[in-house]
Amino acid sequence: MPTERLSMRRIWDVLRLKHAQGLSERAIATSLGLGKGTVGAYLGRARKAGLGWPLPEALSDDDLELLLFPAAPSVPDPQRPVPDWALVDRELRRPGVARALLWEEYRAAHPLGFGYAWLSNR
Numbered sequence: 277m278p279t280e281r282l283s284m285r286r287i288w289d290v291l292r293l294k295h296a297q298g299l300s301e302r303a304i305a306t307s308l309g310l311g312k313g314t315v316g317a318y319l320g321r322a323r324k325a326g327l328g329w330p331l332p333e334a335l336s337d338d339d340l341e342l343l344l345f346p347a348a349p350s351v352p353d354p355q356r357p358v359p360d361w362a363l364v365d366r367e368l369r370r371p372g373v374a375r376a377l378l379w380e381e382y383r384a385a386h387p388l389g390f391g392y393a394w395l396s397n398r
Contacts, residue, residue: 282310282318284337287344290318295329318344356389 282290286308293304294315301319305312325343359382367373379392 281345282314284341286310287318287340288331290315291322291327291329291331294319321345357386358390359395 289308290304290310293299293307294301299307301312301315304310305315308315321344325346327343331340359378364378367378368375375396376392379395382395383389
């Protein structure tokens with residue numbers, strides 16, 4: 277279920293505890309009062325962004341946020357409309373609704389639309 281983003285301070289703490297302290301995801305989650313899945317998701321975003329440790333000194337909170345949460349690509353082709361993310365979020369909160377089901381409905385309406393991997397990484 278989608279949740280609010282952590283503050284940048286907490287994200288820095290997750291990265292520091294993982295890389296500088298060598299803690300496991302479970303230990304980080306316990307230490308910061310987060311879910312293990314949340315910790316794993318942020319560490320995955322950092323890996324995907326190619327971030328190592330220590331982070332560059334000149335890296336600001338805004339820079340880190342852009343690396344971890346890149347803007348969605350612009351879509352000039354009307355055959356590939358971007359899903360209504362507010363609707364996706366609401367639907368995912370309903371019992372029994374999975375991201376795969378929403379993607380199948382999206383692709384049924386837009387056969388040339390984005391693939392599942394594109395949708396699942398948002």
